[in-house]
Amino acid sequence: MIDRDLAALYGVPTSRLNEQVKRNIKRFPVDFMFQLTKTEADVLMSQFAISNNKNSKSKLNKMLQNATSKRGGTRKLPYVFTEQGVAMLSSVLNSEKAILVNIAIMRTFVNIRKFVSSYEGLTIKIAELEKKYDKKIGRVFEILDRLTKTEDKNKLEIGFKG
Numbered sequence: 001m002i003d004r005d006l007a008a009l010y011g012v013p014t015s016r017l018n019e020q021v022k023r024n025i026k027r028f029p030v031d032f033m034f035q036l037t038k039t040e041a042d043v044l045m046s047q048f049a050i051s052n053n054k055n056s057k058s059k060l061n062k063m064l065q066n067a068t069s070k071r072g073g074t075r076k077l078p079y080v081f082t083e084q085g086v087a088m089l090s091s092v093l094n095s096e097k098a099i100l101v102n103i104a105i106m107r108t109f110v111n112i113r114k115f116v117s118s119y120e121g122l123t124i125k126i127a128e129l130e131k132k133y134d135k136k137i138g139r140v141f142e143i144l145d146r147l148t149k150t151e152d153k154n155k156l157e158i159g160f161k162g
Contacts, residue, residue, distance in 0.1 A: 001105075002080055010097060017089070018079060021033065027088050027092065028085055033081050033085040035077050035080070036077050089102065
């Protein structure tokens with residue numbers, strides 16, 4: 001998850017979240033947190049469409065507008081947190097809301113993991129069925145090909161021959 005998304009969930013400014021992370025940097029090894037490159041950040045920002053509608057007051061638009069400088073780029077390259085990094089945030093953001101949000105995020109990760117594992121199981125079963133039936137279906141197509149080819153040779157032509 002990206003730092004500004006987590007900050008919004010925790011109800012703190014992104015700068016405060018990153019400040020706490022930097023103060024406790026030993027808790028965030030590279031497999032817990034990393035910083036996006038300029039190219040990655042640009043691709044990420046291009047994924048979001050910022051509405052030019054002045055009446056639009058969505059939180060996402062405000063968040064994105066605050067995250068960009070007047071020159072059009074991000075002020076600081078965003079940090080990305082892995083599941084373990086998100087779990088570690090609850091220890092550095094020591095508030096009741098941080099704890100509750102962290103519990104909700106961890107439950108979401110567990111549900112995603114369950115879904116992915118069931119999806120992988122389904123993929124394996126489909127692959128097994130394809131292997132089993134591909135041979136039979138392939139044989140059917142071979143027979144159909146032979147039948148249609150021999151039929152063409154013995155077929156009488158119909159129509160006017162001039």
